[in-house]
Amino acid sequence: MQWRRLAEAALELDLGPDELARVGLGPLAAAREWKPATVALYSKVARYGGLSLPRAPTPEPDPLELDLRPLTELRGTDPEHVRSVAWCALALAWPAPVGMFRSLRRDQVHAGARRLVLRTDGGEWSVAGANTAWHAWETVRERYPALAASPWVLPALRRGPGLDSRIGGRLSNQALQVTFGKHAGRTAQHLRAAAPPSRQAAAAELAAAYRDLSYDSFRRLALAAGAPPVSARGVVRAARSVARTTRRAQRTG
Structure with missing residues (x-):
């Protein structure tokens, strides 16, 4: 697509x-x-696709510290929204690269009383704060046989243009990146519409940051905020972000 x-x-x-x-x-x-x-x-x-274009770096979000919690808040029962909220809630504490989320299976996520436990070939992680979103997503999935039968945590909700595409199938990395962008954009719209007059300026600033937010930037922000690294990718950039923020605080302190 x-x-x-x-x-x-x-x-x-x-x-x-x-x-x-x-x-x-x-x-x-x-x-x-x-x-x-x-x-x-x-x-x-x-x-x-085979075109030798120069690599365009994913832009660093500005500011380097950003409130990501609105992306994990449920605002309805639409499957696309609930799936995105569950993804963000998991990623906030388990900031895996998009490719790992693409291949994450439901049987690798185990719900406990207060937190989720993710078990992959790379280890085991305890994820706090994602239970509500995870159970909401599981509840939505049960309404649709193709989603209920899918082994993937983030399955396709509709058929795409590919011959092998199907509801419940595994999404591509690009499709997941676009999914995140749409969720961030819709969350930005909600923030501006729902903010009281006293919070309009702050909501507008946060919404503007969300409109340019990609999943890769979300992941680096989560790592910079202290989430444990899931893989080496992005950890160096996150460490640099923390160092820049520390130096700025020291200069202004």
Whole structure:
């Protein structure tokens, strides 16, 4: 799906694969008003499709400290919303790369009285604060046979364009990145709409940060806030973020 959208954006500017590889995503980003996180996503999509584009780094969120809890709050029973909330609630305490979440199975998540326990080939983790979202997601899944039978923690909710795509199937990394972006954007809209007058300015600032938030940035923020590392990827960048924040506090203190 993301490859098709990239191709459509290029065709609107009469850019074929060779021209796109030569000029990069700059013209598309300007025409579509893509944000830095979107450019980073589509640069990955292009490389997966065989185009030798330069790597666009996922932008660091600003500020480096960001309240991520609104992304873990339930606001209804829509399956897409509840699935995203369950993902964020897990990731806040278990900030695994998106590829690990893509392959995470339900039988690897064990619900206890106060916390969840995740068991993978890499070890065992105790996850606090995600029980409510996890049980809500399990309850929603039971309403749909294809989701109830799926072994994946984050299954597809609808069929995609691929021949092998099916409800309950395993999503791609790109689809999960887009899913997170949509959830962050919708949460941003909710924050602005629900904030009382005294909180409008703070809500608008947080909403603006959410609109540019990618899952990779969410994960680095969770690591920088003290969540235990799940894999080596992102840990170095998180450590650098903590160091920058510490130096800034020392200079202003």
